Amino acid sequence: MPADGDLAEAASVLRTGGLVAFPTETVYGLGANALDARAAARIFEAKARPSFDPLITHLADAADLESLVGAVPPAVAALAARFWPGPLTLIVDRPAMIPPIVTSGLATMAVRVPDNEYARRLIAAAGVPVAAPSANRFGQLSPTRAEHVVRGLGAAVDVVLDGGPTRCGIESTIVDARGERPVVLRLGALPVEELEQVAGPVTIRPGSSGQPVAPGTLAAHYAPRTPLRLSTAGATDSGVRRGYLAFRDRPVGDWAAVEVLSAAGDLTEAAARLFEALHRLDATGVGEIVAESVPDTGVGRAVNDRLRRAAATWSSGH
Structure with a gap:
């Protein structure tokens, strides 16, 4: 884990406009001072990220939200009180001190408090909110x-x-709770079922046909360098060396590489291992990855969401 000296150095880099990659409970973030437009611009440049895709701002403590944005809607405050620190990103009105580049010009801002001690210590030591998409x-x-x-x-x-490895292995759930009924804009590590225990029924709208109102909602995203298709998509050229991403059981057949997300059939374990397994398959040199969906419940919804978007990247002519 990062030593105190490393955290102090990283905090100084953030304060002076630099980029710091740091662990959270979800995935590693690429952080910059969210109050510094030039620093935020470096995130977009480093990632080759389109300017229309907004960033998530990270805070060290839930109490910092009111200091940053002023009055917080009761439903937003209730979710923050229950799930922060944790893998939940909430939509709030953008305060004037946050430059428009962080929110891609939107009047709203995505914000969360990560459930990772080192991430929170880093943000606290930097003394500024930290804009950080995945690194x-x-x-x-x-x-x-x-x-x-x-x-x-x-x-x-x-x-x-x-x-070290992140605990959840999949990005945060993004929710806009400012209206009468909360809207899930991105499925993630916090299951919808847990959200609804606090917020009541929610609307799930994890997609964007125009400018994204939240990160990670484009139809094609989260893709390996190797072409990926879902196992339900039918057969392809058998001459291609193929890798297989399985949920629980090893597949029958001639596969050059196989990754099993959870031999026990545990969805939390499957989510935690999803990107790690895809990174490994990507490194094997196979010509295609075939991915098996998981049960579409709990965090399994988010796993399937990532697999569909990865497959869409290649079916759309990546």
């Missing part, structure tokens, strides 16, 4: 280990803090 090239597999960050972004990052 990878735009549209590619999210990083769940520091080596994924180094391999994907290299010298574009000033400091990489190695906190």
Whole structure:
């Protein structure tokens, strides 16, 4: 885990406009000072991220939300009180101190408090809110280990803090609770069922046909470098060396590489291992990855969401 000296150095880099990759409970984030437009612009440049895709701002403590945005709607406050720190991102009105580049010009802002001690200590030491999308090239597999960050972004990052593998392995759930009925804008590590225990029935709208109102909602996203298709999509050229991503049981047939997400059939374990397994399959040199869906309940919904978007990247002519 990062030493105190490493955290202090990284905090200084953030304060002075640099980029720091750091662990959270979900995936590794690529952080910059959210109050500094030039620093935020470096995130978009390093990731080759389109300027229309907004960033998530990370806070050290839930109490910092009111200090940043002023009055917080009761439903938003209730979700923050229950699930922060944790893998829940909430939509709030953008305060004037947050430059428009962070929100891609939107009047709203995505914000969360990560459930990772080192992430919160880093943000607290920096003394500024930290804008941080996943620390990878735009549209590619999210990083769940520091080596994924180094391999994907290299010298574009000033400091990489190695906190070991992330616990959840999949991004945060994004919710807009400012209206009468909360809207889930991105499925993620916090299951909808748990949200509804606090918020009541929610609307699930994890997609965007125009400018995204939240990160990670484009139809094609989260893709490995190797072409990926869902196992339900039918057969392809048998001459291609293929890898298989299985939920619980190893597949029958001649596969060059196989990754099993959870031999016990545990959806939480499957989510935690999803991107790690895809990174490994990507590194085997196979010509195609065939991915099996998981049960579409709990965090399994988010796993299937990521697989569908990864497959869409290739079916759309990546």
